[in-house]
Amino acid sequence: MPPCLGFLVCFGALQATPPAAAPYCAIARPITWSARDTRATKEQADRENRKWKRLCAAHDPRKAP
Numbered sequence: 001m002p003p004c005l006g007f008l009v010c011f012g013a014l015q016a017t018p019p020a021a022a023p024y025c026a027i028a029r030p031i032t033w034s035a036r037d038t039r040a041t042k043e044q045a046d047r048e049n050r051k052w053k054r055l056c057a058a059h060d061p062r063k064a065p
Contacts, residue, residue: 025056 030052031045 028052028056 030049033042033045037045
């Protein structure tokens with residue numbers, strides 16, 4: 001094996017793999033809004049909260065008995 005090919009193989013094997021992305025439900029939480037927020041901000045929070053409820057509410061550890 002030529003030395004440069006061996007170096008490339010070894011160097012490639014030493015590269016760190018990126019960490020796995022956390023699942024959405026592991027990091028997402030319901031969003032609260034302030035009375036000072038704009039209507040658009042409140043609508044965005046409502047939209048995200050509906051997504052959270054649809055995907056994660058059944059698995060929320062805070063609701064465990």
